[in-house]
Amino acid sequence: MNLKHTVGAIALLGMAAGAGAQDMLVKIGHTGPLSGPQAFSGKDNENGARLAVEELNAKPITVAGKKLKFELLSEDDQGDPKAGVTVAQKLADNGVKFVVGPYNSGVAMPASRVYSDAGMVVSTVATNPKITQQGYKNLFRVNASDTQLGAKMALYTANELKLKTVAVIDDRTAFGQGLAEEFKKQARQSGLAVAGHEFTTDKSFDFTSILTKLKTKKVDAIFFGGYAPQGAPMARQMKQLGINAKLLGGDTICTPEMGKLGGPAVGDNVLCVQGGALLEKAAAGPAFKAKFKKRFNADPDVYAAAYYDAVQMYAASMQKTSSVDPAKVGADISANSYKGVTGTYAFDGKGDMKQSPVTIYTFKNGQPAAIASF
Structure with a gap:
């Protein structure tokens, strides 16, 4: 290459570097359980965030x-509180100003x-009501809280399933305990008899003694405040013990x-409640599902x-405020609303x-199947 071409190439490289310098880097942090029994949820959440970043x-x-x-x-x-604090500090040290997660209430x-x-x-799906009662600014819950989830499942149990007697088991996590207490409170208000409240952990897989105790109380349903890795063996053991009660969660x-x-062991005997209207019926839901699958x-x-x-x-608020300052973006999110795939996000x-x-969902062929939204 002659000198003239070399100088020209260097000039072009300089222009490209200059154009790159005009870009503004925005780091989005994600925190969730990417290992252990809840890794399937953590990865799914991460993929949702990744799809948005790529778009x-x-x-x-x-x-x-x-x-x-x-x-x-x-x-x-x-999914561990201590690890969650370490991760939060790491993200802060890396200059992250916008976070999605944590997934678990005990971490959040x-x-x-x-x-x-x-x-x-921060935008979290962690559901314990206490998270947003701490008074922290710019902390948003982007789904229903335990109050809404637990209470509405109790209302459905009383009003639609017409059951009379229930029992409660929780895994002693901030999430499981909070959800179970909200279900129990509304169940009693709705006229359901709560025959017992048992406790386990999010590391347990054998619930035989708890279930044997509840079998003697002839309950119509057992509400479990906890996660799928415990809920599934609980359903299997209920079947093995001949407990015909529904498993709710x-x-x-x-x-x-x-x-x-x-x-x-998981079929129409299992019912669960999820925040948000049915994705398939949301205007942008089918398109989101298709591009996620692709x-x-x-x-x-x-x-x-x-x-x-x-x-x-976050990106929409950055455009509206012409800023990537988290204080300005957070203030905009607090004061206004954003229409997303799952519905409209407006915060108190x-x-x-x-x-x-x-x-409300049940299960068909191993998959959650929606029954009703309300």
Whole structure:
């Protein structure tokens, strides 16, 4: 190459570098259980966020004259509170100002302090009502809380299933305990008899002694506050013990993993409640499902669409405010609304959604099948 061509090539490289320098990097943090028994949920949530990041980079969008380049930093919090705090600090140290997650209430409670101290905007699906009662600014719950999920399942049990006597089991996590208490409170208000409240852990797989005790009380249903890796063996053991009661639960057992782990023991005997209206009936739902399946060769699970929506909501507020300042973006999210795949996101003063419909599911051929939204 002669000198003239060399100088020209260097000039072109300089222009490209200059164009790249005009880009503004926005780091999106994701925290969830990417290992262990809940890894299927953590990965599904991460994929929802990743799809949004890839779409935003393909557009791309411009803020204050600069093209935004989004980068997803995903961390495994193992569904563990201590690991969750460590991950939160790592994201803060890496300059992340916008986070989707945590998935688990027990992680979200302590980690939210770290995020607040670092001035970050957080969108979580963790459902324990106490999370948004801590008074942290720019912390948003992008789905129904335990109050809505537990209470509406109790209402459905009393009013639609017409059952009379129920029992409750919870796994002692912040999520499971909170959900079970909300179900129990509304169950009693709706005239259901609560015959017992038993406790286990999110590491247990043998529930024989608890179930044997509840069998003697002839309950019509058992509500489980916990996750699919425990809910599925619980359903199998109920069948083995000849317990014909229905197994009820929250959003964390509303997953194909429940059917996969439970096999023939998980069918129309299992009912669960999930935040949001039915994805298939949402205007943008089928298109989201199709592009998610094309990208990841899997159907979206419980919260992939909510994580996708949260990232897109951040980007929309960045455009509206012409800023990537988390304080300005958070203030815009607080004051306005965003229409996403799963519905409209509008928040009250605590950061809870003003309106969050729920959908009741049962299982057919190992898959969650919607019964009703209300």
